[in-house]
Amino acid sequence: MNSSLNPQRTVAELKELRALTSDADGAQRVAFTPLWVKTRAWLLEKLAGLPVETHTDAAGNFWATLRGESEKSLLIGGHMDSVPNGGWLDGCLNVMAGVEILRRIHSQFHGKPPITIRLVDWADEEGARFGKSLFGSSACSGLLDMNEARGLMDKQGITLPDALKNVGVDFEHVQAAGVELKNAAAYLELHIEQGPVLLDLDLPLGAVLGTFGVERHAITFHGQAAHSGSTPMNRRKDAFLAAAKMSSEIYEIAARSGNGVCTIGSCTTKPGIVTSVVEECRITLDQRHLDSAKLATMLAEAKSASEIFAREGNVKVSWERIWQIAPRPFNDELIALCDEAIRETCGQVHRLPSGPLHDAAEVAAAGVPTVMMFVQSLHGISHNKIEDTKEEHLELCVTAFDKLAEKTMRWIQSH
Numbered sequence: 001m002n003s004s005l006n007p008q009r010t011v012a013e014l015k016e017l018r019a020l021t022s023d024a025d026g027a028q029r030v031a032f033t034p035l036w037v038k039t040r041a042w043l044l045e046k047l048a049g050l051p052v053e054t055h056t057d058a059a060g061n062f063w064a065t066l067r068g069e070s071e072k073s074l075l076i077g078g079h080m081d082s083v084p085n086g087g088w089l090d091g092c093l094n095v096m097a098g099v100e101i102l103r104r105i106h107s108q109f110h111g112k113p114p115i116t117i118r119l120v121d122w123a124d125e126e127g128a129r130f131g132k133s134l135f136g137s138s139a140c141s142g143l144l145d146m147n148e149a150r151g152l153m154d155k156q157g158i159t160l161p162d163a164l165k166n167v168g169v170d171f172e173h174v175q176a177a178g179v180e181l182k183n184a185a186a187y188l189e190l191h192i193e194q195g196p197v198l199l200d201l202d203l204p205l206g207a208v209l210g211t212f213g214v215e216r217h218a219i220t221f222h223g224q225a226a227h228s229g230s231t232p233m234n235r236r237k238d239a240f241l242a243a244a245k246m247s248s249e250i251y252e253i254a255a256r257s258g259n260g261v262c263t264i265g266s267c268t269t270k271p272g273i274v275t276s277v278v279e280e281c282r283i284t285l286d287q288r289h290l291d292s293a294k295l296a297t298m299l300a301e302a303k304s305a306s307e308i309f310a311r312e313g314n315v316k317v318s319w320e321r322i323w324q325i326a327p328r329p330f331n332d333e334l335i336a337l338c339d340e341a342i343r344e345t346c347g348q349v350h351r352l353p354s355g356p357l358h359d360a361a362e363v364a365a366a367g368v369p370t371v372m373m374f375v376q377s378l379h380g381i382s383h384n385k386i387e388d389t390k391e392e393h394l395e396l397c398v399t400a401f402d403k404l405a406e407k408t409m410r411w412i413q414s415h
């Protein structure tokens with residue numbers, strides 16, 4: 001049935017893309033730049049042999065549609081943009097696997113599949129230039145914060161609306177892209193894991209349960225500056241001492257939560273001199289979990305711990321929210337299909353949450369049944385030119401992702 005699928009061709013095309021869009025430091029397909037435009041032209045060439053309708057939507061996302069007997073659509077998505085000095089697989093693996101699946105479906109159904117199949121290349125997934133990830137998909141889902149996005153500026157002082165104008169996109173109308181999801185019955189995304197979980201388990205592929213919710217806060221402990229020589233230890237109001245106790249506490253909090261993670265990523269002290277007790281210590285706390293109740297518990301536990309440590313040290317503590325996003329669990333039935341497709345391809349599967357956000361999170365938030373498949377990352381590293389995946393795993397993931405597409409088509413038909 002899937003005899004026309006050629007995963008080796010996908011690997012060859014990814015290498016061709018790498019040669020075309022990378023330099024000695026890695027991939028340079030940053031969104032809305034000339035090289036990104038060239039990448040899209042290359043993608044269009046790859047689709048030339050297929051009877052697909054192509055267009056760019058109101059947010060700059062590129063769509064290739066293979067019309068089927070029904071308007072109900074199976075969406076397959078990825079992103080051709082990269083961070084500067086990026087890896088050769090992040091994002092484009094998904095798109096090129098999608099191209100191969102379009103070819104297989106086209107040949108199997110002689111150009112007219114039972115449902116419509118649509119490939120999407122999301123615009124500016126990485127947010128490398130304007131500091132805001134998931135631009136195209138969040139415009140499409142309706143969750144883009146227009147006021148925030150309007151003011152974004154790159155290092156050269158070019159605003160996001162101006163950069164968009166250069167590629168023919170009118171910022172004020174980007175949310176009109178929402179119309180693209182009208183007949184969307186399911187969304188599938190393949191991605192490199194970008195972490196070490198599958199590598200450590202020695203498994204090529206995983207079914208993704210959803211993307212983590214995030215709570216990000218700044219926590220400031222307020223003590224009193226005092227001379228390091230003349231102040232006895234028992235008279236100090238040491239803001240750093242209270243903050244430092246948080247460091248080991250977050251490991252306990254994360255462990256109690258099951259699969260959550262907590263990170264204190266920054267710590268600044270005032271007055272910050274060698275001869276003074278710390279008057280003010282500000283740390284940042286990033287907490288992530290797939291389960292919103294457990295995420296809320298992790299946050300509550302961190303808050304109460306900070307209050308206890310503040311009291312113990314005779315200092316005060318204040319919290320300030322920097323950012324938050326809810327967990328985006330994927331569709332249970334599609335997770336089961338993904339699991340099945342992986343088992344059929346390589347025998348074993350692991351289910352895991354995604355720490356990084358992906359366009360799939362936006363599509364899921366828009367209410368479209370969604371699932372992602374991960375393929376093992378060597379070194380567990382991404383956003384770096386050393387990002388890599390074994391070629392045999394790349395071929396396996398195209399095969400498994402194609403099986404998932406086939407199963408999902410049947411799932412859509414039966415709904």
Ligand SMILES: [Zn+2]
Pocket residue numbers: 079090091125191
């Ligand atoms: Zn990516």
